[in-house]
Amino acid sequence: MQRKILLGNEAIARGAYEAGCRVATAYPGTPSTEILEAMAAAYRGIKSQWSPNEKVALEVACGAAIAGARSLAAMKHVGLNVAADPLFTFSYTGVNAGLVIINADDPNAWSSQNEQDNRHYARAAKLPMIEPSDPAEAKEYTKYAFDLSEEYDRPVLVRITTRIAHSQGIVALDDPKDVPLKPFVRNPQKFVMLPSHARPRHIFIEEQLVKLKALSNASPLNRIEMGKTKRGIITNGVAYQYVKETCPEDSILRIGFIWPLPDDLIRTFADSVDELYVVEELDPFIEDYVRAMGYAPIGKKIIPLTFELTPEIVDKALNGTTYPTAPLYSGTIPPRPPALCKGCPHGFVFDVLKKLDVTVNGDIGCYTLAALPPYNAMHSQGCMGASISMHLGFEKAQGDEMARNSVAVIGDSTFIHSGITPLIDLVYNKGTGTVLILDNRVTAMTGHQENPVTGKTLMGEDTYEIKLEELCRAVGVKRVRVVDPKNTAEFEAVVREEVAAPEPSVIISLRKCILKK
Amino acid sequence: MTNVIFAGVGGQGVILASKILMQVAMNAGYDVKESEVHGMAQRGGSVDCNVRYGEKVYSPLIEKGTCDYLVVFEPLEATRKLEYLKPDGTLIVHTERVNPAPVQAGLAKYPDDIETWIAANITNRMVADFGPVLKAVGSQRALNIVMLGVLSNHLEFTPDQWIEAVKGTVKQNFVEMNVKAFTMGREFTIS
Ligand code: SF4
Numbered sequence: 001m002q003r004k005i006l007l008g009n010e011a012i013a014r015g016a017y018e019a020g021c022r023v024a025t026a027y028p029g030t031p032s033t034e035i036l037e038a039m040a041a042a043y044r045g046i047k048s049q050w051s052p053n054e055k056v057a058l059e060v061a062c063g064a065a066i067a068g069a070r071s072l073a074a075m076k077h078v079g080l081n082v083a084a085d086p087l088f089t090f091s092y093t094g095v096n097a098g099l100v101i102i103n104a105d106d107p108n109a110w111s112s113q114n115e116q117d118n119r120h121y122a123r124a125a126k127l128p129m130i131e132p133s134d135p136a137e138a139k140e141y142t143k144y145a146f147d148l149s150e151e152y153d154r155p156v157l158v159r160i161t162t163r164i165a166h167s168q169g170i171v172a173l174d175d176p177k178d179v180p181l182k183p184f185v186r187n188p189q190k191f192v193m194l195p196s197h198a199r200p201r202h203i204f205i206e207e208q209l210v211k212l213k214a215l216s217n218a219s220p221l222n223r224i225e226m227g228k229t230k231r232g233i234i235t236n237g238v239a240y241q242y243v244k245e246t247c248p249e250d251s252i253l254r255i256g257f258i259w260p261l262p263d264d265l266i267r268t269f270a271d272s273v274d275e276l277y278v279v280e281e282l283d284p285f286i287e288d289y290v291r292a293m294g295y296a297p298i299g300k301k302i303i304p305l306t307f308e309l310t311p312e313i314v315d316k317a318l319n320g321t322t323y324p325t326a327p328l329y330s331g332t333i334p335p336r337p338p339a340l341c342k343g344c345p346h347g348f349v350f351d352v353l354k355k356l357d358v359t360v361n362g363d364i365g366c367y368t369l370a371a372l373p374p375y376n377a378m379h380s381q382g383c384m385g386a387s388i389s390m391h392l393g394f395e396k397a398q399g400d401e402m403a404r405n406s407v408a409v410i411g412d413s414t415f416i417h418s419g420i421t422p423l424i425d426l427v428y429n430k431g432t433g434t435v436l437i438l439d440n441r442v443t444a445m446t447g448h449q450e451n452p453v454t455g456k457t458l459m460g461e462d463t464y465e466i467k468l469e470e471l472c473r474a475v476g477v478k479r480v481r482v483v484d485p486k487n488t489a490e491f492e493a494v495v496r497e498e499v500a501a502p503e504p505s506v507i508i509s510l511r512k513c514i515l516k517k
Numbered sequence: 518m519t520n521v522i523f524a525g526v527g528g529q530g531v532i533l534a535s536k537i538l539m540q541v542a543m544n545a546g547y548d549v550k551e552s553e554v555h556g557m558a559q560r561g562g563s564v565d566c567n568v569r570y571g572e573k574v575y576s577p578l579i580e581k582g583t584c585d586y587l588v589v590f591e592p593l594e595a596t597r598k599l600e601y602l603k604p605d606g607t608l609i610v611h612t613e614r615v616n617p618a619p620v621q622a623g624l625a626k627y628p629d630d631i632e633t634w635i636a637a638n639i640t641n642r643m644v645a646d647f648g649p650v651l652k653a654v655g656s657q658r659a660l661n662i663v664m665l666g667v668l669s670n671h672l673e674f675t676p677d678q679w680i681e682a683v684k685g686t687v688k689q690n691f692v693e694m695n696v697k698a699f700t701m702g703r704e705f706t707i708s
Contacts, residue, residue, distance in 0.1 A: 325604065334620055336561070
């Protein structure tokens with residue numbers, strides 16, 4: 001058997017390939033991006049695509065699965081918020097061929113705007129969720145998820161975190177399975193969620209959850225590793241590795257089937273140890289559940305709720321151990337925050353915005369770094385596309401004076417992702433603000449991916465290149481200007497004019513990212 | 518168990534260096550795990566890779582105070598990572614500075630005493646400017662492989678095992694340059 005060192009995300013792509021996956025979709029987002037990149041690079045037989053956003057990505061994958069092809073959608077944790085609408089209702093329809101949703105959480109918010117714990121989605125959407133603890137398991141679990149999906153007629157969530165996605169390990173490779181395309185059989189009671197169809201499907205889902213709980217109790221993904229009975233630790237994901245490393249003598253219940261949780265197994269384990277602990281990153285998801293079963297585990301009392309865990313945090317909390325280190329440098333160490341590249345087109349834009357001292361409603365991308373020194377020129381930012389809608393909100397709250405002294409700033413890919421509807425709102429609801437679309441011809445922050453304005457697909461094919469100028473005019477913006485921000489004087493003049501104009505305007509700041517090939 | 522951290526600034530190639538080390542270790546029959554940094558930090562921020570190999574590796578992260586070899590491509594980043602190094606661990610540093618944004622903007626000062634501090638406080642060290650080596654190799658981008666060559670003197674693998682891993686990991690048209698970089702790093706001594 002061939003063994004290869006793979007990144008967790010590459011291992012997931014490999015698992016999908018071995019499982020006979022035919023369609024894969026995603027919107028780039030750290031820490032999940034490399035899954036689809038690996039898919040498109042290594043497994044050319046899978047139809048892989050960047051979708052404009054995660055909702056569309058999941059819907060395409062749902063469509064493909066219902067039409068009969070094993071399919072996968074991958075996204076970061078906040079991407080699943082965008083895709084939550086299809087998630088909850090395709091839980092009702094179920095699947096035809098297997099549907100696997102890879103969800104990558106980002107504890108510590110390394111590259112994200114929050115560190116939400118998406119295990120809650122499994123419970124809320126009543127879907128099975130499984131969670132690997134290293135790249136080798138990431139491959140196996142992804143592969144298994146397709147079978148699980150078909151057997152129980154459920155979309156399956158595979159949860160990973162940054163330390164699984166972006167860690168490498170040795171993975172055993174198997175040959176791909178030959179899974180034939182299934183026919184699509186029309187069945188409106190299952191695939192059209194009218195209220196009268198949804199109600200019986202809800203009963204079905206609850207029945208499946210009962211069966212899945214039995215499966216979780218018997219699943220090898222959940223396992224007891226019995227050691228000394230004084231202390232028993234329930235743990236999941238990468239935290240399992242830290243526990244194995246730092247508490248080699250203790251008994252462990254490793255949870256890989258995160259939802260539904262295995263009640264019987266938890267009971268067996270809890271009853272066979274003197275003291276019960278739960279070591280998990282972020283929320284007390286397992287801990288609260290175990291507590292509701294009538295046990296009193298020690299968890300968040302000693303394990304932090306915030307940021308990611310590390311071996312030293314677990315070692316200190318459970319064993320009181322810290323290791324002596326080499327001497328530590330005693331001087332002041334200046335920080336090295338990420339910054340815009342030298343010569344980045346966004347730099348020219350923010351030089352001007354800083355000079356004009358306008359209020360900037362920002363968005364998600366490299367340009368968010370303009371909120372930091374030396375620019376300090378971004379004043380709001382929350383989620384994909386919110387720059388434009390918040391900009392309208394600022395105007396609604398503060399009136400014309402605010403609109404004449406502010407701009408919304410959004411990148412090309414973010415605009416396509418979630419900026420078009422807010423722009424329609426701005427026009428429809430009579431806003432007069434100015435939107436700057438920073439068109440650098442690439443989705444830069446996540447590592448330079450193609451998107452609908454670049455004229456290329458993920459698979460490297462030529463495709464229609466959306467013209468932002470035409471798009472903005474089509475929704476009713478009459479003032480649309482295209483400027484190269486490196487022509488600073490012209491750029492400044494255009495910003496002044498458009499911000500002063502008492503009607504909606506869009507400035508397309510057009511200059512290629514210097515790292516785009 | 519052997520624990521190695523490669524640290525530097527986004528763009529210096531810490532991931533490739535760790536990939537080659539992983540490959541060498543796997544080829545020699547060890548279990549191996551690694552943890553790396555993608556995304557926002559890669560825009561010129563501090564980055565590091567943890568590599569661990571041994572009979573069986575659980576955690577992809579190295580616990581503070583247990584790193585055997587800390588290989589750092591920029592002096593400031595060395596000061597940041599010392600808490601991971603064990604008391605008698607080995608520190609390898611390339612001394613060319615890369616000013617962080619706050620220093621460039623005049624908001625912070627780059628400390629002047631890092632090298633003298635290391636000389637006074639860290640026993641096992643190889644602190645040098647590898648600039649001349651890079652010149653001889655003919656590529657500024659080969660720093661990661663030169664540093665790997667320096668590290669290789671401390672590890673158990675043979676030169677042939679290393680060269681095989683380099684060849685199997687880097688892009689085809691850069692094999693020759695990288696093998697040269699590795700060899701010059703391995704043969705480097707402070708004159
Ligand atoms: S990657 Fe491109 S867009 Fe991002 S900071 Fe660098 S030059 Fe700017």
